[in-house]
Amino acid sequence: MQTSSPATLPVTVWPARGRHAGPAAADVLRVNLQQLKDGAVVDDFLELKEEQAFEARWRVDGEVTVRARLTLRPEEAPRPGETPRPGARWVLVAEAEQPWQEDWASPVGMFWPLDPDAGWDHDTVADLRFREVNRLPEDDKDLRRLLRDCVRDSWAVHLVVHEAMTPDERGRRSLTGHLPPGLRHRVVEHRAAPHQFRAVNWALKEFDVEVPRGGAVVLPPLPPGHTGDEFSVRSVFLDGTRPTELVDAVTRFAGLPRPLPEGAEDAIAALRKQWRLLTAEEELVRQRELVAMYAEALEAMTKSRDLYREAAERANEALAAYREAGVEPPPRAPAEPPGSPLQQLTRTLERLKPRRPARDQDGTG
Known part of the structure; x- marks a missing residue:
């Protein structure tokens, strides 16, 4: 029996998913979008209150129109014994009239404020952060469980960096700030301490990738015909300088055909078929x-x-x-x-x- 190939992400589409940790997520979006419209950053926006969704339209490179839709969903109910937490989950899908370029402005910044203390930048997996360094757990089982969840359930690109030695203040900053604008809010950076080298590679063995000592590796899923070695970097200098080789590896990975993550197909269909913000x-x-x-x-x-x-x-x-013939006619049909x-x-x-x-x-x- 033949199985169909999984659908791949259209080259014109930019997807992201996360969690807003604070209250009143819709109010934050509404205020920020209005400010961006007043400043002519976005051409227009529309709030669809019955759908808990926002649509926005803007232009890149002066003439390429981008349409985007962000949908809010209530935070998932806590597991037994867990304390309920405020916040809302969000799904953002943007589509341009041309293939997406990673040097275009991030659609996240067209909806959410980019202040350092803004609460939107949580991944849906394990409450990881997009713009910060995420320390890997010390416990081996927790480490393995976390990486498995990242590979299977996250829409983000996950990057594991091993510290050859404990870095200073400059080296403790997240490397995602060096990425092109269109990738900064789609990449989660994990850091392994110097003593975690063997433990992290033990956990990564499940995915047929390995992080070099003092280097970095992008986590699967990988498209057919590609291996983890193509997206690993032997040395990453954590001294505040731009990690050119690392940026290149992440950018190449993000540019490959990728299977649609779970739920993305519905989000893209809603953007294309239910679009209300018409010129x-x-x-x-x-x-x-x-x-x-x-x-x-x-x-x-x-x-x-x-x-x-x-x-x-x-x-x-x-x-x-x-x-006329004196014959009884047949019953009439309705x-x-x-x-x-x-x-x-x-x-x-x-x-x-x-x-x-x-x-x-x-x-x-």
């Missing part, structure tokens, strides 16, 4: 399409009506012939049986009625 030109095109569909349906209904009229005339002629073309066309017209979203009272969007 005046797009709204005009949409209304013209509706008019054309109405006209087509009306024409089909008119033809159907003429066919019914012709059939009725023939039935009357046949009935008259029966009566004039409009259930599921007739006329009924189907009527239902089609009902579906074609435009349903325009109600804009916020303050005129946002």
Whole structure:
């Protein structure tokens, strides 16, 4: 039995998923988007309150339009014995009119504020942080469990860096700040202390990758035909300088065809099929399409009506012939049986009625 190949991420799409740790996530988004619109950073935005979603549109390279949709979901219920925590999970999908370039501005910064203390930058796995160094657990079993969860459940690119020696203050800063703008908020950096070299490679053996002593490696999943050696770096100098080789490895990895993570297909479909933030030109095109569909349906209904009229005339002629011959005519069929073309066309017209979203009272969007 043949199995179909997994769907890959479209080259025009930029996906991210995370958790906002603070309260009132929608308020934070609303305020930040309004500020960016006032500053002409985004062209427009729309809040869809019934869907707990925000749409925004902006341009990159002066003329390439990007459309993005961020959806909020309540924080998952705590496990037995755990304390409930405030916050909300978010899914962000952006799509450009051209293949995505990693030197374009991060879509995260078009929705969330980029202040150092902003609460949006938590991964959904183990509460890891996007813009900070994440220390690997000391316990071997916890270490292995964490890396397994990162490989299987996270939408982010995960990078493991081994410290050859304890770094100073400059070396303790996250390396993700050196990445291109489009990658900074999609990469989670893990740090292994000098004494964890064997433990971390023991945990990584499950994924057929290995971190060099004092180096780094990007975690799977890897596309077919590629190995972990292609995305490992032998030496990373934690002295505050730009790790050029590491940046190159992460950028090459992010540019490869990648399978769609779980849930991404639905998010992309919502962006493409449920988009509400239309420009005046797009709204005009949409209304013209509706008019054309109405006209087509009306024409089909008119033809159907003429066919019914012709059939009725023939039935009357046949009935008259029966009566002249003195023969009892057969029982008449219903004039409009259930599921007739006329009924189907009527239902089609009902579906074609435009349903325009109600804009916020303050005129946002």
